[in-house]
Amino acid sequence: MAPLPETLPRRWCEQVREAAANGRALRIVGGGSKSFLGDVLQGDLLDTRGHSGVVDYDPAELVISVRAGTPLHDVTDLLDAHGQMLAFEPPAFAGATIGGMVASGLSGPRRVQAGAVRDHLLGVSLIDGQGQLLRFGGRVMKNVAGFDVSRLMAGAWGTLGLITEVSLRTLPRPPQELTLRLELDEAGAIDRFNRLAGQPLPLSATAWHAGLAHLRLSGTEASLRAARATTGGEPVGDVEASAYWQALRDQRLPFFTYGQHALWRLSVPGTTAPVELPGEMLMEWHGGLRWLRSEIPATAVRTAVADRGGHAQCWYNRAPGVAGFEPLQGPMAALHRRLRRAFDPQGVFNPGRMGGEF
Amino acid sequence: MSPDSLRASREFAAVDRRLLAQRLRRALPADAVLVDDESVRPYECDGLATYRRVPLAVVLPQDEAQVQAVLRICAELGVPVVARGAGTGLSGGAMPHAQGVLMSLARLNRIVRVDPLARIAVVQPGVRNLSISEAAKPHGLYYAPDPSSQIACTIGGNVAENAGGVHCLKYGLTLHNVMRVRALSIDGEVLEFGSEALDSAGLDLLALVIGSEGMLAVVTEVTVRLLPLPQVARCVLASFASVVRAGEAVAGVISAGIIPAGMEMMDKAATAAVEEFVHAGYPLDAEAILLVESDGTPEVVEDEIALIRQVLQAHGAHDIRVSRDEAERLRFWAGRKAAFPAAGRLAADYYCMDGTIPRKRLGEMLESIAAMAQRYGLRCLNVFHAGDGNLHPLILFDAGQPGEQERAEEFGEAILRHSVELGGTVSGEHGVGVEKLGAMCAQFTEAELESFFRVKLAFDGQGLLNPGKAIPTLNRCAEYGKQHVRGDVTTHPGLPRF
Known part of the structure; x- marks a missing residue:
């Protein structure tokens, strides 16, 4: 018989203590839907999926507490049934779990308007590298007691601890959405998206690829009608629009799935002029997130992006020897090393997950 | 340094004030280093004036290079550094260190x-x-x-x-x-x-x-x-016959799918206090009032206000007013914003707490606070950021009366402990500083507090930046445990003790 979800964290504490004592590493995996990112995973497998289920959900409190191994779609379905959502619109790669969603820190099309995973993360329970079960944050919106360790777990890829449970802020789903399509070149799209974002409009997502821009408005019927007068563009049917944003969020558009060259994720200041690198470009987040499909060398990509105040991650089709995550340098690398040791002195969790020594 | 030694109460070696001043004066303009008692006195506390400490020196750097120079001197000499902005903080977070430098960043104002x-x-x-x-x-x-x-x-x-x-x-x-x-x-x-x-x-x-x-x-x-900037903002003022009903109305608004720009609650005592002071036009017969604001485009605000009004009515609001113009909206808010000064007019001293609890426990919390007010023999006005469950009970007292300040502090800590019991936190927005160090012992375990110290150590290996704040030492929690086992065991038998 499988162990009850409630008893798993205690066993995991034991497993972590043993690993630390014997100098072994643990490789934390949920659905494994993001295993393609970053470097080779080492260590004994620790599968989180046995620790599953919603612990508490009260729609009027706008909070849901969930065990780390819970499938993401179980949570989004439940919220949907109550007219609510995770506003950061996380990618729903096949098999994704809530723990992996937090650990990867990836947000979807609504990122600019609604914030990132960490902005909606209210609390976590985690097991540190000494096998201690700790709780940080809580189930309330405002909480400044102690350092904000819970939010540090978003995007830490499990390198600081094993997340066992999280509390997330939920929000009402917008009553209506309207997607508009218009022809623009890359520079025109960057300018248009940012100008619209500076006006009081319910702009919830933008995307651009191959001369075609998509804008999404979310709100009441009256507010969408009023906003349309400012945005311009041709309305896209609801079914097609919803399929488009989902495919973008889950990286199922042909741009993501076809092509032999490396796919790069470029995070840059949104108003950055078109990054003139050879290859094909897809843009989200009002220009703040740019996907580049290109065969040029990694150093050329990283230098161009760093010069513009951003950083680059190699997503798919990584050439041998190329780091997935942007390497850290100088005092920042030293600080990361010390922090890593603060949570996980023996280096038990996911060594190398974020590249190199991290 | 190990986390263990950070967790113990810590003495810093005495540093010669003249030597320190000499080093600082070499790095900064003459008017940017203050050492004599009279010039450093204005920096002895922040917005929480009950906690005071005179620093060895005050520095007023005007650019990053000067800040850097000060930090390097202090790191070399092992002198604590407390950074300070305008000194409006309410938890003593910027209270100086007696063996340290108080660094005001007010001149970096570009x-x-x-x-x-x-x-x-x-x-x-x-x-x-x-x-x-x-x-x-x-x-x-x-x-x-x-x-x-x-x-x-x-x-x-x-x-x-x-x-x-x-x-x-x-x-x-x-x-x-x-x-x-x-x-x-x-x-x-x-x-x-x-x-x-x-x-x-x-x-x-x-x-x-x-x-x-x-x-x-x-x-x-x-x-x-x-x-x-939102194009329009309008505010609804609603009266309720009980704080519990008002609390339910808050949940009702959220359940209707609305996230208002602001949602504030005041109890009868707070309403009366501010009304006398600013004449905001608040109803004096209500047990609780709610202020609910909607902002955005005219279309959004119109829809939201209609829905808010409907929800409040359904939850038993007996007097609902919607601001007709900007002047009236500002008047509605003037009362709420005057709550702290109004408390200051009613009593010689007041103490503002900052716990946050799940919204649905608001009614329960208010009943507990009323009972505590009786027990401690002190008055308390209640104003809340009701939308996010953040409470600001204002405890009125007179520090001139023997024992009153201690009673007020105990009352405050009892509220914070109860916030933790209800699934909340000891600080929603004011910070822990020195004020809530004791209450932190009720919210976190030893192992969690030690994690905080390890984080601190990863950034600041010598433990010189704002030492003694935000995270309680082992000794502090041991003291706290003793004190509350003695004084409070009958009121909160379920509370974990450390």
Whole structure:
């Protein structure tokens, strides 16, 4: 018989203590839907999926507490049934779990308007590298007691601890959405998206690829009608629009799935002029997130992006020897090393997950 | 240094004041180093005046290079450094260290750049919160977090405390509105947390640094996110026959799918106190009043106000008024914003608490506070950021009466412990500082507190940045445990003791 979800964290504490004592590493995996990112995973497998289920959900409190191994779609379905959502619109790669969603820190099309995973993360329970079960944050919106360790777990890829449970802020789903399509070149799209974002409009997502821009408005019927007068563009049917944003969020558009060259994720200041690198470009987040499909060398990509105040991650089709995550340098690398040791002195969790020594 | 030695109460070696002053004067302009008692006296406390300490020296650097020079001197001599903005904090977070340097960042007060297309402003830490919005206004933009001290408080202090305000239910805290923090480590190393892009390489240290109460690094520049100014804002004022009904109405509004720009509650005592002071037109017969604000485009506001009115009515509001114009809206808010000064008029002293609880426990909490007020023999006015469950009970007392201040502090701690019991936290937005060190022992376990110290140590190996704040030492929690086993065991038998 499988162990009850409630008893798993205690066993995991034991497993972590043993690993630390014997100098072994643990490789934390949920659905494994993001295993393609970053470097080779080492260590004994620790599968989180046995620790599953919603612990508490009260729609009027706008909070849901969930065990780390819970499938993401179980949570989004439940919220949907109550007219609510995770506003950061996380990618729903096949098999994704809530723990992996937090650990990867990836947000979807609504990122600019609604914030990132960490902005909606209210609390976590985690097991540190000494096998201690700790709780940080809580189930309330405002909480400044102690350092904000819970939010540090978003995007830490499990390198600081094993997340066992999280509390997330939920929000009402917008009553209506309207997607508009218009022809623009890359520079025109960057300018248009940012100008619209500076006006009081319910702009919830933008995307651009191959001369075609998509804008999404979310709100009441009256507010969408009023906003349309400012945005311009041709309305896209609801079914097609919803399929488009989902495919973008889950990286199922042909741009993501076809092509032999490396796919790069470029995070840059949104108003950055078109990054003139050879290859094909897809843009989200009002220009703040740019996907580049290109065969040029990694150093050329990283230098161009760093010069513009951003950083680059190699997503798919990584050439041998190329780091997935942007390497850290100088005092920042030293600080990361010390922090890593603060949570996980023996280096038990996911060594190398974020590249190199991290 | 090990976390164990950080967790113990710590003595710093005495440093010769003249020697320290000499070193600082070599690095800074003459008027930027204060050492005589009379000149350092104004810096002996922040907004929480009951906690005072005279520092060895006060420095007023005017640029990053000077901040760096001071930090290097202090790191070399092993002298504690406490950074300070405008000194409006309410938890003693900027209280000086008796063996240390108090560093005011008020002279780093330049707005470096406003970029309307990118919707960001780059500012130095000494820039006042409100002046960011003033600089952004010509572009139709503003900086959303609005702590009640916004005319005076600085963005550096806001970052240190993760400051909120009445609009954070919809627009978030400082954390949600800051993109990048440039800071110096105690060794004077430049560290960039976050960036002008939406995410950065490595761990999300920005989230850790915001709200770290000056214990990890000293902020020298901040990039904030600006939002489009709402075209319209309107406010609903509603009266309820009980605080429990008002609390249910708050949940009702959220359940209807509305996230109001602000949702505030005041009890009868608070309403009466402010009405006498500012004449906001509040109903005096109500047991509780709610202020619910909607902002955005005219279409959105019209729809939302109609729905809010409907929900409040369904939850038994007996008098509902909607602001007809901007003057009336500001009048509705004037009362709420005058709550603290009104408390100041009613009593010689008042003590403001800052716990946060799940919204659904509001009614229960208010009943407990009423019972505690009886037990401690002190009056308490209740104002809340009801939308996010953040309570600000104002305990009235007279420090001149023997025993009253101690009773007020005990009352306050009892409220905070009860906040933790109800699933909440001891501080929603004011920070722990020195004031809530004891209450932290009720919220966190030994192992959790030790994790905080390990984080502190990773940033500040000598433990020199704002020592003794925010995280209680072992001794402190042991003392706290003893005190409450003795004095309070009958009232909260279920409370874990450390």
